[in-house]
Amino acid sequence: MADPTNAAASLENLPLFAEPEGGQGSVDDWGDGHISLSGPAGQSDLRRSLQARLASASAVGQRGPAAPAGMHARRASDGELTALERNGATLRRGPGRGEVDWGLVRAYREQAADQLAHALRSREGLDEGGRRELGRSIVVELLADHAERALTKGLPIITPDEQIQLAEAIMAALFGLGRLQPLVDDPDIENIEINGHDNVHLIYSDGRIVVGPPVADSDEELIETLSFLATRTSANERPFSPSNPRLHLRLRDGSRLAATAWITPRPVAVIRRHRLTDIGVDDLVELDMLSPAAAAFLTAAVRARKSLVVSGAQGAGKTTLVRALTNELDPMERIGTIETEYELHLHDMPERHKRIVAWEARPGSGERGPDGRAIGEITLDDLVYDSLRMNLSRLIVGEVRGREVLPMFKAMQSGAGSLSTTHAHSARAAIERLVTCAMEAGQHVTESFAYRQIAEHIDIVVQIELHDDSHAGGKRTRYISEIIAIEPGEHGLPAITDVFHPGHDGHAVPGTPPIWLPDLERVGFNPRLLDHGSVP
Template sequence: MDPAVARNLKRRVAAALHRQISDEQRATATDPDQAGLRQRGRALIEEEVARWSEDYSLAHGVPPTREQDRALAEAVYDLLFRAGRLQPYLDDPEVENIVANGCDDVWISRADEPLRRVPPIAESDDELVELLQDLARRHGGGERLLSTAHPTLALRLEGGMRLQALMAVTPRPYVAIRRHRVASATLGDMVRLGAVDATLAAFLAACIRARKNVMVTGTQGVGKTSLLRALAAEIPPHERIGTLETEYELWLHELGRLHQVVPMEAREGNGERGPDGRAAGEISIGDLIPHALRMTLNRIIVGEVRSSEVVPMLRVMTNGEGGSMCTLHARTPHMIVDRIAELCLEYGPRMTDALAYRLTANALDFVVHLTMVDETGVGGRRHRFVSHVLEVAGLGEGGRPAMNEVFAPRDGEPRGVPRTPPSCLDDLRRAGFDPRLLDSPHGSWSAPLQLQVDGRGPGRRPDPHANGREGGAR
């Protein structure tokens, strides 16, 4: 299948489809639905492929095979309605990340495998930009732009994958696509994946039922959104929830567990700048929060706090009924307080470190920190797990929030195990938590985490039976 032929046929079909739709809109003043549009596109593609096949036969004396015709038709359909030559990787459920440094420097990573190079996804950088612009036009949350005047693009793809692209400010167009492999997560799923043990799962479930305000932190790709989705699965189904995201990733309004979800998605501006320096038409998460508060919501969940919206989010946690949640990028649990303060200072000149610390201490009940140990480079796998659960216990020394380590690593075990009972233990007991679960210093892990490199020198960890713990494979 010649990509140049597919690209040429795609443009012909797009032109013919545009003519059909324009004629119909003039006649009926209605827009076709997406399913109908794709059905018409299929028919036009079959016609164009049949013409090409006939021309090919006359030119070469041999007709293309049925498989070649089918492959060409699928390639044209992918270019017109899907993601072009990216589509096979998007369809592969094992592919976690796709990165492109230009059209021909393309890499993918599958679960527990390092990045590996794959064939080009376009014939030129211009063609790659055209593909990205097509994806932006088809974006479900309103049109998004990619151009020299608007050189960044962030959007969701079919299936919930997230795309980020840059051009004009980089020497070539750069693309990064990330997949959430656990689309409908529960805490039970997190236990099966090894992210938490049964003790920690029971503790987190009780935190949600007890309406504690929770912030999930960690680095990119560590599983913050999956864990946030799993925590949300513990919310009573009758509660009314609002979700605020830059691109829909939680999908709580489609999973069906919660009966009343008000999903809100931020909107980019059109490139023109107003007197305040903001793009005309832009609606940020921070803009949405005051309106969300008027929607009679029991809880608000922010997919990711990235900037000054942290201030209205913390105020929601302080003034609301409790039980709100969000995620935040932070490399280590010890950086979280300063990371929140940094974002608070972006809110305006009247914000100070002291006010940011007070907001944090009043708003948050728990911080759940995820860690990833990537051993794919030494023949191992990627381990993603909760390493810390920190209770925010008011203001401490120096006016900074005081933190209690409720769960943290112990005795060479990098995963979070019980350390200090929280001060709100009675609240969690009322929500069904058994405090005796915190008595085991090693939680309910059946064996230590098996790592290729574990900080104890060469070789594997010792037999877990040696210290009286229960053995067994993880």
């Protein structure tokens, strides 16, 4: 059996238990979920306790030092520890020496999550930093307990590198995305497509499609991971179960996750990463997404409080354009955002938006109340109603996929200058798409009502094209192809003006000025920019 005294001398130098220079520890984020487990203040006490525990390791059932205040650590039974110890040994004996055993990580994450949930019951209001610090203490305690018992039973001791790798993996699984974390951390990956635990494809920003590594050991484990993320990743807990088989949530780094299970042959998930957040219109001009003339026109339109809808295919850059246009506003303007899941992230840029209120809808539980609504549900309609008392200058509604169009109309009625996005293959098709979405709300919404709302409250539709030549060795390009202006026409139908239309290469070129061009001139727009985009 290993000598506990010698083992203590080596274990106390592990990075997991080491105290950084100056004696001040930290829990540093290297990325979402990638945690540096340097010893916090008071970690030396834990190290001394570990030495004492190892020195008396002959007492197999001896309990360790007291758990942190508010945390009731539970030592596993001998049978449970045997399984953990056997898994731990695979860190050294497995085919990939030094690779993380995700079965062991999952077992530890379950224990740590249970203990963390128990500890948080007496610590209401603890912020994210405090939660991570408490979680780190729990992980350290679990690993210290495991190390002691491994020494006591004469089992292999994992190396310092493996120890810190295991600790970081547990923290990533507890507070990050586990095996998904390295994929989300890659800045070149734009989309992650998962069709079962071992069928993963990575879509890069240049259009490349690469087969990715398995993200779980089984489909059941993948569903378990998604369910765990649904309970603690978003500020609003999202149910994911056979009775709620669809999941939509925002990950901590701002990425959007959509998943289904039980209604598909295998669990399916797609993670859409937002690569361009703190961006302005000039940046999009440099990326050749739009011309200087189109950029000046749209910027002036937003400043002149024209309501605008951006349409295009999935991944075309609709949200990026709305974000860029909003970033051109006065930082002191009071604005609000209403979204099903946070995607704009304007509230994460306080230097650009100093007076902002950001709302996120909540789906509620699977149970229904007497009014037929899901218990705890907060709809976009509810949020629009709340926003009317928040002294907002303008209200921005996120993506319109269905009946969200009615809250968008209400937002446009309550104040000019609203922005939103929708899916369509052309600017005119976007109008028809919005009519269809409005009629999905029920029989009380007629076609004529929907057209009238569009004609009266939407001023501009911008169409973005996504051209993908990556399959032929080229690149994926995004560009604005159309900008149309809308006015009320005959019988309440929208009258359309092609302010910018597709040129010979598909990019938008100036066409016919809108009748409200003087409104743009009042905020500094040069009308001669619409003369084939040239400056006099």
